[in-house]
Amino acid sequence: MEQQDRYGRHFRLPGFTNKTQLDLLSKKVVVVGAGGLGIPVLQYLAGAGVGEITIIDNDLISLSNLHRQVIYGEKDIDRLKVEVAKEFLNRLNSDVKVITKGERLTQKSFNALIPENPDVIIDASDNFDTRYLIDDFCSEWDIPLVYGALHRFEGQLAVFHHQNEISYRDLYPIAPEEGTVDNCEVNGVLGPVAGAIGCMMAIESIKLLTGLGKVLDGELLVMQFDDLSMIKMKIEKGSNLLNDVRNEAIPEITKNELVKKLNSGKEYLLIDIRDPKEYKTLNIESSINIPIEELYSKASNFPANIPVIVICEVGKSSLDQIRMLKRNKINSNLINLKGGINEWFNKKSP
Incomplete structure (x- = not known):
């Protein structure tokens, strides 16, 4: 009865049955990054009843995080993000098992930090090295990857390694030269932009986990939130979209x-x-x-x-x-x- 109450709004959706919810409760996801993108992903995946969520992030909470990473408060400053995130998710939904890894994801630490057989990996990181590591792992093990990125008023969203077998390397086969792409600390970001893209990442993840809806597969969605314009670009396998464009x-x-x-x-x-x-x-x-x-x-x-x-x-x-x-x-x-x-x-x- 408690699950009927908790997830009742799910059951009113076309195709979302009790079995769908039970399947969701059996799924395992990995969220890399508990920052501006990762926070809304974590909130809505836990709220939806995804059974096991592993959070990987070695950052401490700072005052500058709070305008967009809204589950953290002033009293949490200097604490590990994964610890505070776990406390929040445990309060939100006791059905969900939350595993935390307060370490940086690297080539050496990768196998120790990623659990066995995740159903989906969500890349909410903010650097190219981590993105390539995740992409290569998902490519090798055929694991769907949900990707998001931010730049000022712009947000990007894509799903890799699904039915079209498109990868992040088809988008960026070679990392931009050091110093040519800045992060949010340099460029700035509007807090709700991170929230909006993070929510969209959660939606794509739930669609992958349940089989409901049409997944953003093989396409890059670019949203400009200063005027709410949108571009959707098809990514061809081996086309190296962003670097092919350069050639x-x-x-x-x-x-x-x-x-x-x-x-x-x-x-x-x-x-x-x-x-x-x-x-x-x-x-x-x-x-x-x-x-x-x-x-x-x-x-x-x-x-x-x-x-x-x-x-x-x-x-x-x-x-x-x-x-x-x-x-x-x-x-x-x-x-x-x-x-x-x-x-x-x-x-x-x-």
Whole structure:
């Protein structure tokens, strides 16, 4: 009777039977990361009655975590996240067995930290090394992997190693160079963005565990929460989506070529995708600042009859963004400024 009361709203869903709930109570999941993404995943998987949840995270709670990691409080600062998370989940649902591993997931520690035969692994980590470790493990053992990531107002979601056998390495076969991708500490993140993507990760996990609904299989969902726009991109096996995009031929223009064309009266739209603070400090006259996180939602509105020059600091991020936009047929009239702002103002790259 208690389970009927606890999970009663589940049973009103089409296809969600008592057997479905019992199956869910027998499942094992691993959540790597008990931060902004991991917290909502843990809350909703425990609330849904997933039988065994292993949490892996070696971080201590800090004051800066609290705006997005909302099961922690001020009194929990300097405690292990996994310990506080376990206490919360135990209070939430006594049906769920919670296992904690307060260590960093590495190549050496992997086998000791991951339990045998998990049904789903959820990657709520925040670094590429960990993501590749998890992806390779799931690939070897054929375990579905739910992936989420954050960047300012943007969230990403995907499911790997399901029916389409797509992997994280099809998205990122090679890790970005060190220093080219910042984390939330550097870029910032809006707390509810982490909550929203984490909830979506929990939904995909429950669909995988129950067989209900259509799983986001072989696709990357990119959400822009500043304007609630969304892009869904198909990932092909072996296509190396984000790095294949990098290898496409993209038209580029040098500083000298652009100066000549502008002086000749030819019309161009100059779009600077750097951070607004960087743009305000130094920019090309007549350029417009559209930060990188807003580019996807606004690129479709660029005029079709005017060449659009995309500008970043050194010409690399702009190149990647143009390739992604072209691949998704959002705009085909884009040109990269070779060398970016640094080349334009004769600055040395850092």
